[in-house]
Amino acid sequence: MPATVLVLVETINDYLPILEHQGFHLILAPTPSERAQAIATHGGQIKAVLTRGPLGLYAEEITALPQLQIICVIGAGFxxxxxxxASNRGITVTNGAGVNASSVADHAMALLLALVRDIPRADAAVRRGEWPKxxxxxxxxKHLGVLGLGAVGMAIAQRATLGFDMSVSYHNRQHRSDVPYRYCSTPTELARASDFLVIATPGGIGTRHLINKQALDALGPNGFLVNIARASVVVTADLITALEQRRIAGAALDVFDAEPQVPDALKTLSNVILTPHVAGLSPEATQATVELVGKNLQAFFVGRPVLTPVALPPPTQSEHAS
Known part of the structure; x- marks a missing residue:
């Protein structure tokens, strides 16, 4: 009997036949109401869930899925x-770290170019019949700072150095001896060394609010910030204030705290570029992501190790399922 997979992701429908051809039975639930209904109606048969970091899968939902054995997360963040x-139930979790790195890095550089060169305002002016110089x-x-030198951060750094003749510094959880870029010991030190600061680190508690007022002040009035990672890495209120007071030159954001809601203050600022969390979306990246999900699911259900496991915390005995 084919395993039933609950699909919570809203952007991969064109590539779901990859999983269907592998024999998986899919239940699509891309909206909150469909998600709740699917869990309530089919919870007893769902063995796998396909989700994204911002969509997640919560403890009460895991409880409502007694047959759940594996959670596959698209993208790096979970x-x-x-x-x-998941750990308490012995459920395996996988992610797609690195699969969409090229797409995200392309978008980061596109945002940086559009922001620094002020492309959106120039375009709007020409459409109004104006001709501003x-x-x-x-x-x-210039000097680019990359916060988080994983697959995405590396792809951004390579584009900056090889394509745009920029120098690169980075801050990471640990120093990397295998890269030619300068290591900065803190996010604030990185911001101070940077003309442009790109955030490419995962979300979660470990990176929450790494970029705050202190770091933004270190970036300075001529500095630009690009975030294609997670909004939680930045204190949004501090960023808005810095932009309003021109304590930094501008920001380009693909991620927000309460997506799809975006603070009105950001929408009204002329030194901000906004995109709707699409950095990782490309036909190439999406196909590769779904193919990786399929490989992880196939491996798991025949008893082989999954390709991209996420490390889980030790189970807590008081909650461990009997």
Missing amino acids: EHVDLQA IMRPSLAG
């Missing part, structure tokens, strides 16, 4: 998946 609840900085010779 911040709203209750790893403790706006003097904007070049990227060549």
Whole structure:
């Protein structure tokens, strides 16, 4: 009997035949109401869940899925998946770290270029029949700071150095001896060394609010910030104030605290570019992501190790399922 997979992700429908052809039975539930209904109606037969970090899977939902054995997360982040609840039940969790790195890095550089060169305002001016001669900085010779030097951060750094003749520094959980970039010991030190600061670190408790007023002040009035990671890495109120007071030059954001809601203050600022969490979306990345999910599911259900496991906390005995 084929395993039933609950699909909570809303952007991969064109590639779901990959999983169907592998014999999995899919239940699509991309909206909150459909999600609740699917769990209530089919909870007893669902053995796998396909989700994204911001969509997550919560403890009460895991409890309502007694047959659940594996949670597959698209993308690197799994911040709203209750790893403790999964561990307590012995449920495997996988992610897709690195699969969409090229797409995310492309989007980060596109945002940086559009922001620094003020492309959206120039475009709007021409459409209004205006012809402004706006003097904007070049990227060549500037210093890029990358917060989080994983697969995405590396792809951004390579584009910056090889494509735009920029120098790169980074801050990571630990120093990397295998890269030619300068290591900064704190996010604030990285911001101080940077003309442009790109956030490419995972979300979660370990990276929450790494970029605050102190770091933004270190970036300074000529500095630009790009976030294609998770909004939780930045104190949004501090960012808005810094933008309003021009204590930084501008920001480009693909991620927000309460998606799809975006603070009105950000929408009204002329030194901000906003995109709807689409950095990782490309046909190439989406196909590769779903293929990886399929490989993880196939491996799991025939008793082989999954390809991209997420480390889980030890189970808590008081909650451990009997």
